[in-house]
Each structure stands twice: as C-alpha cells, then as structure tokens.
Amino acid sequence: GAVVSQHPSRVICKSGTSVKIECRSLDFQATTMFWYRQFPKKSLMLMATSNEGSKATYEQGVEKDKFLINHASLTLSTLTVTSAHPEDSSFYICSATDSWETQYFGPGTRLLVL
C-alpha cells in the first residue's frame, strides 16, 4: 500500500513555542491531505483539509491562525502549531489520498506541551 510519513514522531516543547509537523506521501502524489487530532480514547477529529496550492479548509472550531497548514507540493503538507499550550498536547495524524476514496495515514506525531 501507499506510504505516508510524518516527522517528527514525537515532540516535547515548552508552552509558547511553535511546532512544525511534516506529512509526506512517499510513493504517490496526494491530491488531498487531511490533518486530524486524537485525544486519548477519543475518535479522530478532522482539523482541516489541505489541497496542494490552495488554502486549507478548516473544520468548525479549529483556529486557522493557531494551526497553520501549508501544502507546498503534491507530496508535502505541514502543520504548524503556533504558540502551543498544554491543551494542544495530543496525537496529530495526517492522511493523504490520490483518489478521494482511500486514505493512507501517517504514523502520527505525539505532541506534549509542558
């Protein structure tokens, strides 16, 4: 199956700093990438939909100025958590698709904000 990578896999940062997470599709060109957040024992919550070369579409309640998404190419999307706070600590997962049907998920990034 298709491979999607995420970097870093884990990050610990101080409150107030910004954290950038990269999502790459390694063996296919992703027309769309999705960013999710998952809290322990909860479902994946879609944060935003990202299409190459255009602005991301954010879900209701997700602050676009806090969660900056850049989809620079068909194989790379980045999520920057700006001025992170402890409540932003979560498991962030991206997925990529080339067919609008099957999504391929990255391994996720665990963010801990102290």
Next chain:
Amino acid sequence: RKEVEQDPGPFNVPEGATVAFNCTYSNSASQSFFWYRQDCRKEPKLLMSVYSSGNEDGRFTAQLNRASQYISLLIRDSKLSDSATYLCVVNRGGSYIPTFGRGTSLIVHP
C-alpha cells in the same frame, strides 16, 4: 444525533467467536463508507471499503444498509491479533470529507 455513531464496547470475545459491529450515520446523502482498524497508539489502517452489494475479505464481511443508514462489520473465527479498535468512516454527503466514528474496541482472549 452525531454524524457517525458506534458502540465503543469493549466487545470481549473468545478466540474463534464471531462478532459483529454496527455503525449508524446521519447523512442520507453519504456515498462512501469504510472500516479502519486502529491499534493502540498507532495510526488507523484501512480494513475494507463498504459497497452497496456488501463485500467480503477472508474472515471479514462488511455490509451497507442504506434504508436504515448503518454499516456493519462481521468478523468470523476471531484471532487474538484481531484485538484492536475498529473505526467506522463515512464520507460526508456530496463530498469526500471523512467523518470518523469514535471506534469500537474488540478484545479477543484465549
């Protein structure tokens, strides 16, 4: 009503048992349905797509009931390795934007 609802479980079954999960969705215009499997602290992995005619992959069978707006997943001859959380995914009506259920936890014991 939530867009996608699942019984969180856990379903605790012995090896070899048959177990079934249901997932209900609220948007009658939804066209694409999937089951994903998520292991603890890992990313979801596609288990199978769900087609109108139903589909089967080995021990796994998925069915769609549009009239009642639910999809189901049947696992036969459960293995220890089937222990995981099973996520129901429904694309929003008229779009490819996915909505995840909260997942159903399955524990298969010896």
